Amino acid sequence: MELNQLYSEIILEHYQNSPNKKKMDDADIEEKGHNPLCGDTITIYLKMDGDIIKDASFTGQGCAISQASTSMLIDLVKGKKLDEAKKLIQEFTDMLYKRDVDLDDLGDAQALSGVADFPARVKCALLPWKTLEEVMEEKEEGK
Amino acid sequence: MEKIIDARKIREDFPILKVRPYGKSLIYFDNAATTQKPESVIKAIDDYYSGMNANVYRSAHYLSGVATNAYEEARNRVAKFINAGSENTIIFTRNATESINLVAYTWAMDNINEGDEIILTVAEHHSNILPWQMVADRKGAKLRYVYLNEDSRLDMASYKDMLNSRVKLVAVQHVSNVLGIINPVEEITEMAHKVGAKVLIDGAQSVPHMRVDVRKIGCDFFAFSGHKMMGPMGIGILYVKKELLNSVPPFLRGGEMIDEVYEDRATFAVPPLKFEAGTPNVEGAVGLSAAIEYIEGIGLDNIHSHEAELTQYALEKMREIDFVDIYGPRDMRDRGGVISFNVADIHPHDVSTILDQDGIAIRSGHHCALPLMRYLDVPATCRASFYIYNDMDEVDVFIDSLKNVRKWFKWS
Numbered sequence: 001m002e003l004n005q006l007y008s009e010i011i012l013e014h015y016q017n018s019p020n021k022k023k024m025d026d027a028d029i030e031e032k033g034h035n036p037l038c039g040d041t042i043t044i045y046l047k048m049d050g051d052i053i054k055d056a057s058f059t060g061q062g063c064a065i066s067q068a069s070t071s072m073l074i075d076l077v078k079g080k081k082l083d084e085a086k087k088l089i090q091e092f093t094d095m096l097y098k099r100d101v102d103l104d105d106l107g108d109a110q111a112l113s114g115v116a117d118f119p120a121r122v123k124c125a126l127l128p129w130k131t132l133e134e135v136m137e138e139k140e141e142g143k
Numbered sequence: 144m145e146k147i148i149d150a151r152k153i154r155e156d157f158p159i160l161k162v163r164p165y166g167k168s169l170i171y172f173d174n175a176a177t178t179q180k181p182e183s184v185i186k187a188i189d190d191y192y193s194g195m196n197a198n199v200y201r202s203a204h205y206l207s208g209v210a211t212n213a214y215e216e217a218r219n220r221v222a223k224f225i226n227a228g229s230e231n232t233i234i235f236t237r238n239a240t241e242s243i244n245l246v247a248y249t250w251a252m253d254n255i256n257e258g259d260e261i262i263l264t265v266a267e268h269h270s271n272i273l274p275w276q277m278v279a280d281r282k283g284a285k286l287r288y289v290y291l292n293e294d295s296r297l298d299m300a301s302y303k304d305m306l307n308s309r310v311k312l313v314a315v316q317h318v319s320n321v322l323g324i325i326n327p328v329e330e331i332t333e334m335a336h337k338v339g340a341k342v343l344i345d346g347a348q349s350v351p352h353m354r355v356d357v358r359k360i361g362c363d364f365f366a367f368s369g370h371k372m373m374g375p376m377g378i379g380i381l382y383v384k385k386e387l388l389n390s391v392p393p394f395l396r397g398g399e400m401i402d403e404v405y406e407d408r409a410t411f412a413v414p415p416l417k418f419e420a421g422t423p424n425v426e427g428a429v430g431l432s433a434a435i436e437y438i439e440g441i442g443l444d445n446i447h448s449h450e451a452e453l454t455q456y457a458l459e460k461m462r463e464i465d466f467v468d469i470y471g472p473r474d475m476r477d478r479g480g481v482i483s484f485n486v487a488d489i490h491p492h493d494v495s496t497i498l499d500q501d502g503i504a505i506r507s508g509h510h511c512a513l514p515l516m517r518y519l520d521v522p523a524t525c526r527a528s529f530y531i532y533n534d535m536d537e538v539d540v541f542i543d544s545l546k547n548v549r550k551w552f553k554w555s
Contacts, residue, residue: 007551038492038508038509038523039508039516039522039523061522062490062522063493064489064490065492120496124492
């Protein structure tokens with residue numbers, strides 16, 4: 001794994017120019033994620049229509065990997081049912097732990113597969129996915 | 144006559160510095176986090192287990208005597224190293240964090256009461272903040288913070304204004320693990336004592352790098368750890384001023400720290416054993432003793448001037464790079480070998496990952512100093528910190544790598 005794969009065009013594009021990075025004033029769900037060891041912070045905003053994520057966006061501050069990963073996650077889950085999003089979270093997590101997994105569903109987020117070779121950075125990439133997972137767990141507990 | 148440190152030669156004493164990350168020469172600039180260990184320290188630990196190991200103080204057999212002697216010799220060496228006077232003032236703990244917690248849970252819980260004040264500085268490591276938050280919470284005491292002046296040094300004028308008879312403790316770091324500032328601890332202690340407050344100094348970042356004389360400082364408590372001074376992990380020190388030793392209640396309770404035990408009560412051993420419940424880290428103490436021997440062989444004044452030279456050189460080179468922001472004082476007066484910085488538009492973790500590919504180990508993050516990060520208004524910083532095995536050639540490689548960081552982000 002080389003650095004130019006870790007900081008590839010697609011990752012830098014999501015980091016530097018993400019259209020998903022904006023506050024959503026009328027969000028139904030607002031979930032904060034924080035990586036206490038490195039200080040990365042994100043907030044994920046979701047607009048729900050029943051079980052479907054109608055719209056999503058994020059704000060945050062952190063390294064290229066955490067912010068690009070969040071932007072990619074937002075791209076992926078827009079219009080998806082919560083169950084489908086849950087499956088994507090599992091697939092993404094498996095990818096970062098180098099488990100055998102079909103990457104086709106992951107879209108741009110496949111570009112983060114190389115992070116698996118940088119163990120210190122895996123938690124950066126996982127932050128938004130874990131944060132969304134928490135939303136789901138809270139929803140399930142609330143049911 | 145000043146001896147100049149030959150870092151290249153010193154590196155030969157450190158087996159780990161032969162590790163080649165990604166095929167590159169290792170440049171270890173993360174010494175404020177932990178330092179590497181010379182062969183002599185590794186060998187001392189090996190020798191301990193190969194020829195001395197037994198439980199200390201307890202048994203009448205040969206090995207127990209050898210192990211007890213080794214442990215007590217280590218205590219003696221530590222006492223001399225910081226000029227503590229009596230070795231009874233030296234308590235072995237796990238690390239500086241435990242040393243500070245010991246004072247918080249014992250002396251402070253007995254002596255700090257509702258309405259009392261504890262003075263800290265905004266640059267403290269979490270280990271010198273959280274124990275006092277606990278004491279303040281439980282006892283209804285108030286925490287007060289000294290902030291920095293425009294030169295990133297402690298604002299002594301505001302410290303002076305804060306002192307009053309309600310202040311029972313001043314807990315302050317000797318050297319900042321983020322800014323590298325060396326605080327005037329003698330003056331701080333003298334001022335605190337005038338209002339009757341006790342003083343705890345966190346010396347984790349000073350003892351490895353400069354001559355420290357705890358009796359000259361005059362402080363009541365002094366904490367530091369072995370692993371930041373080439374000793375092993377898991378051994379820390381708490382110095383308690385002799386006059387206070389007997390009045391500080393025990394911390395952990397159990398074996399080794401007793402005088403007499405009945406079914407419903409116990410009396411305690413005399414200090415320092417009173418504070419060392421359970422089987423201690425003899426291996427750690429022996430390793431630390433070897434580390435002190437190694438440091439003394441090089442000389443703390445030499446270490447300090449070597450680091451000052453490196454820091455000044457690195458600061459000059461870094462200032463020439465216009466996209467690098469440096470935190471901390473601009474001049475070298477009372478400044479240790481720690482440089483915190485940021486690269487414009489690039490998060491410290493990304494900087495660290497990119498330098499790592501060139502074999503350069505720096506720290507990135509909040510350095511366990513979140514109040515300071517907030518005060519500086521940065522989410523995190525990069526940090527390079529030097530020790531005896533670093534040299535200017537390594538700084539040059541670091542500077543070249545730093546100049547290239549932005550290219551990875553297509554920002555030239």
